[in-house]
Each structure stands twice: as C-alpha cells, then as structure tokens.
Amino acid sequence: MNHKRVKDEHIERLYYMKEEQKDSVDALNVAMGEGFDAGIIEELDADDVVELSQQQTRIRLTEKGADYASKLIRAHRLAERLLYDVLGGDFESGACEFEHTVAHELVDSICILLGHPRLCPHGMPIPQGACCKKSARMVQSSVIPLAELEIAQSAKVAYVNCKSDQQLHKIDSLCIRPGAIVTLHQRYPTYVIECEGSNIAMDEQIASSICVWRGPSQPKSVDKAGPADRLRTHL
Amino acid sequence: MWPGRKTNRTHTDSETPQRLRKIAIVGLPNTGKSQVFNNLTGEYALVANYPLTTVETKRARCGIDGETYEVIDTPGLHCLYIHSEEELIVRDLIFSEKPDLIVQCIDANRLKQSLTLTADLLELQIPLVISLNAIDETARKGIWIDSEGLSRLLSIPVVESVAVDGIGTDELKAAITRARTGKIALRYGDIVEDGISTIASVLPQDIGFERKAAVLLLLNDRFLVERIRADYGQAKADQLTEQVNKIRRQFRANLARVLNDKRSGWIDQTVDKVTRKQKIQPGRFSEAFGRLCRHPVFGVPILLAVVCVVFLLVVNVANAIAGWMDAALWVPVESRINEFVPSGFWHDFLIGDYGILSLGLANAFLTILPILTVFFFAFNILEDIGYMPNLCVLTKRLFEKIGLRGSAIMSIMLAFGCKTMATLTTKNLGSRKEKYISVYLIAFALPCAAQMALNMSILGRLGIGAFVIVFAVLSSVWISVGLILNRLLTDDNKSAFLQELPAIRLPNPKAVIVKTYYRLLWFIKEAVPVFIYAAVILFVVDKVGILDGTKNILKPVVNGMLGLPLQMVDALILTMARHEAAAGMIIKLVEKGQLNYVQCIVSVVITTMFVPCFANIMAMIKELGTTRAVIGVIIINCTAVFVAAVVNWVLVFASKQ
Numbered sequence: 001m002n003h004k005r006v007k008d009e010h011i012e013r014l015y016y017m018k019e020e021q022k023d024s025v026d027a028l029n030v031a032m033g034e035g036f037d038a039g040i041i042e043e044l045d046a047d048d049v050v051e052l053s054q055q056q057t058r059i060r061l062t063e064k065g066a067d068y069a070s071k072l073i074r075a076h077r078l079a080e081r082l083l084y085d086v087l088g089g090d091f092e093s094g095a096c097e098f099e100h101t102v103a104h105e106l107v108d109s110i111c112i113l114l115g116h117p118r119l120c121p122h123g124m125p126i127p128q129g130a131c132c133k134k135s136a137r138m139v140q141s142s143v144i145p146l147a148e149l150e151i152a153q154s155a156k157v158a159y160v161n162c163k164s165d166q167q168l169h170k171i172d173s174l175c176i177r178p179g180a181i182v183t184l185h186q187r188y189p190t191y192v193i194e195c196e197g198s199n200i201a202m203d204e205q206i207a208s209s210i211c212v213w214r215g216p217s218q219p220k221s222v223d224k225a226g227p228a229d230r231l232r233t234h235l
Numbered sequence: 236m237w238p239g240r241k242t243n244r245t246h247t248d249s250e251t252p253q254r255l256r257k258i259a260i261v262g263l264p265n266t267g268k269s270q271v272f273n274n275l276t277g278e279y280a281l282v283a284n285y286p287l288t289t290v291e292t293k294r295a296r297c298g299i300d301g302e303t304y305e306v307i308d309t310p311g312l313h314c315l316y317i318h319s320e321e322e323l324i325v326r327d328l329i330f331s332e333k334p335d336l337i338v339q340c341i342d343a344n345r346l347k348q349s350l351t352l353t354a355d356l357l358e359l360q361i362p363l364v365i366s367l368n369a370i371d372e373t374a375r376k377g378i379w380i381d382s383e384g385l386s387r388l389l390s391i392p393v394v395e396s397v398a399v400d401g402i403g404t405d406e407l408k409a410a411i412t413r414a415r416t417g418k419i420a421l422r423y424g425d426i427v428e429d430g431i432s433t434i435a436s437v438l439p440q441d442i443g444f445e446r447k448a449a450v451l452l453l454l455n456d457r458f459l460v461e462r463i464r465a466d467y468g469q470a471k472a473d474q475l476t477e478q479v480n481k482i483r484r485q486f487r488a489n490l491a492r493v494l495n496d497k498r499s500g501w502i503d504q505t506v507d508k509v510t511r512k513q514k515i516q517p518g519r520f521s522e523a524f525g526r527l528c529r530h531p532v533f534g535v536p537i538l539l540a541v542v543c544v545v546f547l548l549v550v551n552v553a554n555a556i557a558g559w560m561d562a563a564l565w566v567p568v569e570s571r572i573n574e575f576v577p578s579g580f581w582h583d584f585l586i587g588d589y590g591i592l593s594l595g596l597a598n599a600f601l602t603i604l605p606i607l608t609v610f611f612f613a614f615n616i617l618e619d620i621g622y623m624p625n626l627c628v629l630t631k632r633l634f635e636k637i638g639l640r641g642s643a644i645m646s647i648m649l650a651f652g653c654k655t656m657a658t659l660t661t662k663n664l665g666s667r668k669e670k671y672i673s674v675y676l677i678a679f680a681l682p683c684a685a686q687m688a689l690n691m692s693i694l695g696r697l698g699i700g701a702f703v704i705v706f707a708v709l710s711s712v713w714i715s716v717g718l719i720l721n722r723l724l725t726d727d728n729k730s731a732f733l734q735e736l737p738a739i740r741l742p743n744p745k746a747v748i749v750k751t752y753y754r755l756l757w758f759i760k761e762a763v764p765v766f767i768y769a770a771v772i773l774f775v776v777d778k779v780g781i782l783d784g785t786k787n788i789l790k791p792v793v794n795g796m797l798g799l800p801l802q803m804v805d806a807l808i809l810t811m812a813r814h815e816a817a818a819g820m821i822i823k824l825v826e827k828g829q830l831n832y833v834q835c836i837v838s839v840v841i842t843t844m845f846v847p848c849f850a851n852i853m854a855m856i857k858e859l860g861t862t863r864a865v866i867g868v869i870i871i872n873c874t875a876v877f878v879a880a881v882v883n884w885v886l887v888f889a890s891k892q
Contacts, residue, residue, distance in 0.1 A: 165455065165491040166318065167731065172495050173313035174735060175348045179503070188531050190631035190732065196347045197378075199525065201628045203640065203732035 005100050008072055010040050011049065012099075014061050015069035019124065023060045025052075070127035075099035075107045077120035077127075082110055084121040109142050144214050147191065147207040149184040155212035156181055162209060174200055176210060255296075255305045257332060258411065261325060261356070262340030263349050264311025265737050267368040269293075270398040271340055272308035275407070279753045280308050282399075282746065284621035285737045287311070287649060290321065290659045292328060299408045307334070315355040315447060317458055319663035326458075329359070333443060336362045336414050338407070340398075343373040343380055344738060346510065350502040357389065357419040358447045364410045365393040366403070372740075377513030384509045391417035399743045421501045423494055427453070430482035437478055439467050452479050454491055525621075525739035529628040538626065545613045546702060549688055550695025553609035560601045568592070580778075589777055589805075595770035598819035599763045603689070607758060607815075608751065610688030614652070615750045621737035623648050631732070637717025641666065641730030643673040650677040652684050654847065658854035668724045674858055675720060675867055678847040679874075680713045685758075689818035690839050696825055697832055704886075705839050712844070712878050762813050769812040773805060796880040797841065798887060799834050800824075806838065810845050817842050833886040837879050844875035 013031050017023065029036045041059070044050045049065035052058070061069055079098035108131040111117075116132040119125055143158045157180045162168040175196040176182065185199070186192040191207040193200050258275075260268045264286030272280050276295035281288055293308040312325040329337070337356055341349040346367075356363055367382055386393040392410035396403025422428060434449040442448055442463075451459050452475055464472035483490055527533045569586055576582045586593045617623065627644045634644045643664055650657035657677050664670040682690055694702040776782045786793075786801045793799050793807075802824060810817040821838050824830045830838060847855070847868065855864035 163731075165489075168491055168495070169314070169316050170318050170733060172499070173318070173348065173351055174733070175351075177495065177499050179499075185526060186529060186531075186628065190628050192529055192628055192736070197344050197376075198348065198738070199736040201529075201631075201732065201734045201736055203631070206731050206733050 006035070006037060006040055007044065008100055009035060010037070010044065011061070011065060011069045012072050012076070014050065014059065015066070015073050018061060018066070023058050025057055025059050028059060071107075072099045074111075074127040074129060075102055077124065078107060078110050078114065078117070080120045080122070081114055081117045081126070106142050142214055143211045145208040146182060146184065146193065146210040146212050147187075147204060149212065151184055151187065154181055154183040155214065158211045158213050160210050167206075171206070171210070174198070176200070182210070182212065255303060256336065257305045257307060257334040258297075258336045258338055259307045259309060259329060259332075259334040260338045260340060261309050261312050261329070261352070263313060263342070263345065263352060264735070266311075266340040266342040266345070266349065267366075267398040268311075268340045269308055271338065271366055271368070271396075271404075271407070272306060274398060274401050274404040276306050279749070281753070282750065283618040283652075284740055285618070285624045286735065287321075287645060287660045290656060292324065300412050304336075304411070307332075312352060314351045315359075316451060316454055316456060321660070321663050323458055329361075330444065334361065336364065336411060338364045338366055338411070340366050340368055343367050343370045343395075344376070344378075346380060347502060347506050350505060351498065353389070354419060354421055354498050354501060355447065357391075357417045358421075358450070359444050360416050360446075362414040363389075363391045363417050364407065364414045365389075365391065366398070366407055367393055367395050368398050370395045370403075371397045372738075376519065379511045379513075381509040381511075385505070388505055388508065389417045389419070391415065399746050419501075421498060423450075423497050426482075426486055427490070427493070430486070433482065434475065434478055437475060439463070439471060450494070453482065454494065455479070455483075521739040521741065525625060525736070528622060528625040528739070529736075531629070534625075534629045538629065541617065541622070545610065545617075546691050546695065546699070548613050549606060549610050549691040553606045553688075553692060554695065556605040556609070557602055560605060561597075565597050565601050568597075583778075584774060587774070589770055589774040591767060591770050591774070593770075594773065594816075594820070595767040596763075598770075598816060598823075599759075599766040602819040602822055603762075603815045604755065604758070606688050606692045607685060608755060610684065610691070611751045611754045612747065614684050614688075615747045615754070616742045618652065618750075619740065619742040619747050621739050623651065624734070624736050625739075627734055627736070633714075636721070637676070637714065638672050638721030638724070639669055639676075639717075641669055641732050642734055643669040643730075644732065645734055646673050647676065647681075650681050650683065651687070654678065654681065654683045655850040655854045658851060658858055661858055664730065666726075666730045668726055669730060671724055671859070671863075672717065672720045674855055675871075676713065676717055678851060678855060678867060679716050679871055680709045680844050682709070682843050683848075686814055686818075686843055689815060690843060693818060693821055693825060693835065693839055696822075697835055701832065701836055705836055705843075708840055708878065708882055709843060712874070716874075758815075762815055765813045766816050766819075769809055769816055773808065792876065796876070796883070797837055798883045799837060800829055802829060803834075803838060806842065807845065810842050814842060814848060833883065833890060836886060837883045840882050841875050841879035844871065844878065846872060 010028075010032065013028060017027060017031065025041070028041075041050070041052075044065070045052055048062055049068065050059055051062050076099040079102070108129055111129055111131050116128075116135065117126055146155070146157075149155055157176060157178050159178055160168065160171055160176065162171065171177070175198075176193075180195055183194040184191070185194060191202045191204065193202065193207075260272050260275075262268050265284065265288070267282075269280040269282045269289050272278070272293065272295070273282065276297045278293075278295040280293050287310075289308060289310045291310070295306055297304050297306045307328065309325045309328060310321045312322050315326055315329075317323050317326055328334075337359075339349070339353060339356055341353070353363075353365065365385070367380065367385075370380070370382075373380060382393045382395050392414060394403050394406045394410045396407060398404075423431070430453060431446060431449045434452055435445040438445055438448055448459065460472055460476060463475060486493075528537055572582070572586050572592075576585065584590060588594070624645065626648055631644065634640070634647070639647070641664065643661065646657050646660045646664070649660060654677050658674055661670050661673050661677075664673065690705065691702065694705055773782065776785075782805075786804045789804055790801065793804055794801060797803075803821075806817040806820040806824070809820055821830070821835070821842065824838075825835055846852075852864060852868055855867060858864075859867070
C-alpha cells in the first residue's frame with residue numbers, strides 16, 4: 001500500500017469517528033487495528049490536516065482535513081451505491097479501492113447518474129457535491145476530445161490516443177501530455193490550440209485524438225463557469 | 236559506427252596537430268540557435284522568427300579565452316528520439332562527432348518544451364551549457380524564471396540572453412569555459428533500468444553514449460537499428476532487436492508512454508521549482524494580432540493589406556530610388572562613354588544592347604538592387620514578426636484539396652522566401668505523395684521573394700490591375716497543377732498536421748537591417764557575376780550571328796504564339812541564367828515602350844514560370860533524383876509556354892471586344 005493510501009485511510013477513519021462523535025487517539029488505534037501508524041499521525045499534524053490535544057490523547061480533523069475527508073467519503077459511498085444499485089455486487093470490497101483511484105472529475109458524473117443519492121447502502125449520509133446543490137440531471141462524458149471544446153475554453157489533458165509511438169513522441173515534445181492545460185483558440189480553417197505558452201496548429205484528426213477533462217481546469221475559470229454550468233442544469 | 240566519424244578522425248589528424256574543440260549548438264526549432272551562432276562566431280547564418288530556417292549544419296570558428304573552437308549550427312531538434320530526417324542530421328552529428336560541448340538554446344517562453352531535449356542531452360554526459368533566450372519577453376509576460384535555480388538543479392551553467400540584441404554573448408563565452416557534465420535525477424524504474432543495462436552490455440564497444448543508445452533501442456528507434464545493421468552487421472542488429480523484444484514483452488505496458496511519463500514528471504517538477512507566474516498577466520497585443528492573422532474572416536483582409544503595402548512600397552519607393560540612381564549614376568557614365576568611345580565594337584561591348592556595363596553592371600546595381608532592397612526590407616520585417624507561418628492555418632483547407640495535409644504546408648509557405656531552401660525542407664515529409672506534390676508545386680508558378688519583388692516592380696508600371704491578372708493566372712495554374720498531381724499520385728501513409736506556430740513579435744530593427752544587408756550582399760556575390768557572364772555570352776553570340784539565327788527559329792513561338800517582340804528572346808535566355816537579369820531586361824523594354832500591356836503580362840507570366848533557378852533545380856535533384864527532377868523541369872517549361880500563349884490569346888481577344 002502506498003503512503004498516500006495509508007494517510008487517506010487514517011483520514012477516512014477520523015471522519016467516521018467524527019460521525020460517531022468520538023475523538024480519542026485510542027479509539028482511532030482500535031478502529032485502525034494493524035494499520036495504525038503513529039508516524040502518519042505526526043505527518044497529518046504537520047500537514048495541518050488534524051489537530052491533537054496537548055496531552056496527545058484527543059485527535060480531530062481540522063477544517064482542511066474535514067473538507068478533504070468528505071471528498072473521500074463522498075467518492076467511497078457513491079461507489080458503494082453504484083455497485084449496490086447498478087451492479088448489485090459486493091459493494092464493500094470494490095468501493096474500498098475506489099476513492100483512492102478515481103479522479104475527482106468522475107465522482108460528480110457518478111453522482112448525477114445515480115440521481116444524487118443522499119445515503120450509502122449502509123444508511124450513512126453521502127457528503128453533497130456541487131452537482132447535488134445544482135441538481136444536475138444530465139451526465140456528460142467527463143472526458144471529451146479536444147475538438148469538442150468551446151472556443152477559448154481551457155481544459156486539462158486526460159490522455160492522448162495515438163496511431164503510433166512516433167506520433168506520441170511528436171505530440172509529447174510539444175508538451176501536450178496528461179495534466180497539461182490546453183486552450184482551444186480556433187476551429188476553422190484548422191485547429192489552433194495554446195499549450196504551455198506556445199500556439200500549435202493541428203488538423204481534426206490530431207485534435208480528436210487528444211482527450212481532455214471537461215470542466216474547469218484552472219481556479220480562474222471556475223468563477224466564470226462552474227462545472228455544473230457545463231452539465232446542463234435543471235433546477 | 237556513425238557516418239563521417241572515420242573521415243573526421245583522419246581529417247583532424249592530418250590537418251591540425253591538436254584537435255579543435257567542437258561546440259554544437261542545438262535546440263528546438265525557432266529558439267535562436269542561428270542567432271547565437273552568429274553572435275559567437277561573427278558569421279552570418281540566416282535567422283527568422285520561424286522554424287526550419289536552418290536546414291543544414293553550418294560551421295565556423297570562434298576564439299574564447301585564447302582557445303579556438305569549432306562552432307556548429309544545427310537544424311531544430313525536439314528530442315533524441317527522431318521525428319524527421321532533419322533531426323536525424325543533428326543526432327548523427329552529435330553521435331558521430333561527439334562534440335566536446337553542447338550549447339542548448341532554449342526559448343524562455345517555451346521552457347517546458349525545451350526541457351525534454353535537456354533531459355536527453357544530460358543523459359549523454361557531454362558538458363552542457365544552456366542559453367536561455369528571449370528572457371526579455373518572459374519578463375514582459377509576467378513570467379519569472381530562476382535561471383540560477385535551474386543551473387543548480389541541473390548542475391550546469393545557465394546563461395540568460397537576448398540573442399537578437401547580442402545580450403548575454405560574453406556571459407555565454409565565459410560559461411563555455413567552465414562547462415561541465417550535468418546531473419539528472421531521472422530513473423525509469425527497476426524493470427526498465429535493468430533492461431537498459433542488459434542492452435548496454437550487448438551494445439558494440441565503441442558505440443558511445445551507451446545509456447542513451449540503449450534507451451533509444453528500447454523505444455524501437457528504427458534509424459538506430461538500421462545504422463547498427465549497416466556498421467556492425469546483421470547479426471549484431473538481430474541480437475539487439477531480439478534482446479529489446481524480450482524486454483518489451485516482459486514489460487507489457489507501452490514503454491514509450493512510461494518513459495515519456497517519467498520524463499514529463501521530472502520536467503514538471505523542474506519547471507515548478509524554477510518558474511513563477513504573475514497572477515495577472517498583461518494583455519498582449521502581439522498575441523491578439525497573431526490570432527487575427529489566423530482568423531478565417533479577419534485573416535484574409537490582413538493578408539491582402541500586407542500584399543498591398545509591400546506592392547506599393549516596391550512600386551513607388553523602389554522605382555523612385557531606381558530612377559534617381561539611373562539619373563545620378565548611369566546617365567553621366569553613358570554620356571561620357573558616348574563622348575569618348577566611337578560607336579563600334581568597344582562601344583557595343585561596354586554599353587550596347589548586350590554591353591557588359593549596361594546589361595551587366597547597371598542592370599544589376601541600378602535596376603534590380605533598389606527593388607530587392609526595398610522588397611527584402613519589407614519581407615524581412617514580415618519574417619521577423621513571424622507572420623508567414625500563421626498563413627498555414629488560413630490556407631489549410633485549400634492545401635487539403637491539393638493533397639497536402641501535413642507539414643508540407645509549412646514548406647510551401649517557406650517557398651515564398653526561397654524556393655531552394657523550401658525544397659530542401661521537404662525531406663522531412665513522411666508521405667512520398669506529399670513530398671512529390673510539394674517539390675513540384677514549389678518549383679511551379681510560385682514566385683520566390685526576389686521574383687515577387689521583380690514582378691511587383693514590372694507590373695507596378697502598368698497599375699495594380701495587371702498585378703491582379705498575373706497573380707490570378709499564376710494561382711489558378713498552381714491550384715490546377717496541385718489538383719492534377721493529387722489525382723495522379725496514389726495516397727500512401729496519410730500524414731497528420733501538427734505545426735507549432737512562432738509567437739508574433741515586434742520586429743527588431745537591427746535584426747531586420749542586418750538581414751537585409753546580408754541578403755543583398757549574397758545577391759551581389761552570387762548574381763552579379765552571372766549578370767556579367769550572361770551579358771558577355773549574349774554579346775558574343777550576337778556578334779557571331781547565332782543570336783539572330785536563334786531568334787528566327789523561335790519566331791513562330793515567341794512572336795506567333797506568345798505575341799511577344801523578338802527582343803524577349805534575350806530575356807528568356809537570361810531567365811535561364813538568372814531570373815533577376817531577365818526582369819531587368821523586361822523593365823528596360825517596358826521603359827522603352829517596346830512591350831504593351833498584354834505583352835508585359837505575358838512576359839511576367841512566362842518568366843515567373845520558366846526554368847526554376849539553378850539552385851532550385853539542384854535541390855529538386857537532391858530530393859527527387861535526377862530523372863524525376865529533369866522530367867519535372869521539362870514539364871514546367873512546356874506548361875509555362877502553353878499558359879503564356881493562352882493568356883496572350885485570351886487577353887488579345889478580350890481587348891479586341
């Protein structure tokens with residue numbers, strides 16, 4: 001298990017303890033069992049995710065920690081619902097892995113698909129996301145080809161589909177790679193995008209092979225248009 | 236193993252007792268390599284604000300701190316995994332000559348893109364210096380790059396510079412003396428690293444750069460495998476290929492992606508550590524202008540306006556200068572000679588119809604030079620701005636119709652500067668079909684910068700209407716030829732279009748003036764002797780009587796089909812030597828009133844299309860082979876005569892109506 005996963009497990013457990021109104025380090029130790037790691041607690045404290053009482057006996061999430069935990073729990077419980085309602089399977093074992101691997105952009109889509117469930121199959125509340133507040137009804141694919149962006153819209157590259165390694169290297173050398181922010185400037189007569197400060201002209205075939213996350217990629221553009229604006233909203 | 240190494244060794248052994256230390260200047264396209272080369276060596280390699288300006292390596296010497304270095308300017312290179320033939324030239328150069336030092340030019344605006352190459356170069360373990368160029372622009376954009384931090388991270392010297400203004404050259408020279416091999420904390424994970432060492436152990440002993448060569452082989456670099464086959468035999472190549480396949484099978488995932496991801500991770504970390512961006516970025520006029528140039532609606536009027544301004548400059552300014560120079564410099568000489576040299580052989584030899592002074596020197600310096608000066612000045616401003624590559628976007632759909640989908644478009648755009656250089660850039664095209672089409676289209680009916688200047692000047696004497704007619708004819712011929720070639724040639728692998736566009740910049744006056752100066756200097760060095768030889772040859776064949784004979788033979792074509800006076804035969808012969816010389820003669824004929832409106836148009840059409848210049852033909856031979864090039868040239872010449880005849884008939888018919 002990697003380091004981030006261990007940290008996340010501790011944070012999740014602290015969230016459950018908050019729901020159960022518990023805050024002693026001993027309780028955490030018991031709940032975590034073998035997974036308990038005092039070093040992690042120190043790190044979380046240093047990261048300002050948890051705060052410890054003076055005698056180090058009581059522990060609770062800070063505001064930052066609680067915010068992060070609610071995102072994890074939301075993903076976990078939505079996954080449980082998805083597996084339970086839609087796939088009818090063993091929801092717990094699958095969902096355990098889910099919140100660590102899923103991209104945040106996908107969680108909202110699952111939430112909309114399921115109709116903004118309030119409770120997980122265990123009956124525990126699912127923290128609300130931005131989509132729930134707007135009651136979005138339509139799911140749109142989270143990953144779309146660059147060619148389908150609006151003009152002047154920016155997005156983060158998710159992955160690049162390439163015909164050949166040769167082409168992959170060429171695209172990569174222009175810094176068009178997962179995680180890079182691209183802005184579409186022009187569609188006609190041919191596509192022009194901006195990526196890492198340079199303008200790149202490309203044809204439709206390449207513009208369609210670059211897949212980007214729909215929705216905002218920079219805090220700046222969140223103000224102009226939130227993610228739910230781009231999902232067709234319905235109040 | 237690598238080409239040229241053996242010859243190179245004997246060369247250094249025999250000619251210089253001590254081996255010259257070599258500096259290779261490498262970098263992404265359009266990052267100022269040639270400018271840095273010029274700054275270091277005091278030579279002049281053509282620079283422009285767009286990629287593909289340098290297509291072949293250029294060498295010169297440079298003294299730093301009492302030691303002489305050989306500096307090598309190279310075409311653009313993205314990374315050591317090769318995308319094009321041109322990049323292969325650079326990689327082969329690095330691998331075969333093993334330069335003692337590499338200067339990597341980085342456009343500070345595109346730091347992230349450049350670090351891919353930096354990562355590759357660091358793996359070579361050759362001492363490296365980074366020249367961080369155009370640092371003034373990033374500052375204006377509100378981006379701050381910690382060059383000292385970058386230097387510490389990579390443990391190599393990083394020099395900030397503004398190469399166009401020569402700022403940072405002294406610092407670069409100082410850095411070269413203390414250059415050292417850098418460090419890179421880039422590891423690809425256990426399985427890959429094991430694979431790299433396994434392959435490195437099987438590599439031929441003297442190949443050099445074992446680690447990088449092993450990585451390239453792991454990535455299935457076909458050029459490298461071919462090279463090993465050629466130099467070390469089929470058995471070695473097979474052994475390596477087998478070893479690589481074994482490791483690739485073990486790995487299962489796409490190795491190229493994994494290696495790229497690792498490298499990207501390193502690059503992102505590095506960039507994050509050394510750059511700071513201002514939250515509020517200033518609005519950039521140049522960026523907005525670039526977008527307008529590419530815009531489907533606004534782009535066209537901008538293009539027309541650009542052409543109009545250049546046309547008016549050439550017609551009014553250049554012609555005025557030429558007229559003034561003629562009156563001030565030529566008229567006195569001519570009258571003096573008339574006074575002292577009695578008419579006869581020597582008089583004709585000096586200032587007759589084919590006189591060495593009149594058709595040779597005066598034609599070159601007094602008629603052509605002023606036109607080229609004004610035009611090159613305007614054209615160099617456009618090059619410095621980086622305007623032309625943006626036309627790739629505007630004309631994309633048109634080019635698709637004539638079978639050019641990929642980077643061939645960029646080659647065609649470059650042809651408006653120099654057709655020879657543009658022809659050489661087609662070696663990068665992956666598709667054979669696109670290569671043939673673009674080489675022929677570059678040679679066909681497309682005026683290069685000098686030809687464009689002369690056409691503007693000749694037609695400007697008749698008004699803008701004539702200019703429009705000629706260019707309508709040339710473009711329709713050009714497009715029809717493209718359509719026909721597109722039909723005739725079968726598609727092979729369809730190439731994709733992916734072209735980085737240079738950032739629009741304000742022109743740098745010094746750079747523009749220096750470049751105009753060198754272009755004119757090259758014209759004088761290369762063309763003026765040709766003007767004089769051509770005058771002498773014409774003079775001799777005229778005196779012997781062959782010229783009149785030829786004119787009589789060609790009369791049905793020139794006079795009958797093309798409707799041109801017989802003097803135009805002289806111009807057509809000159810066209811074969813040098814297009815500028817022919818244009819000078821046409822201008823003289825227009826001034827003497829020996830060509831009317833229609834004849835003038837026909838003359839320009841035929842001289843623009845007739846016989847591509849000698850250098851262009853050589854480049855065609857290089858890219859297509861002799862047979863195809865010669866057939867191409869013959870077809871072009873026949874078409875030129877045919878089109879000119881049709882234009883003549885149509886215009887004569889229209890004027891009679």
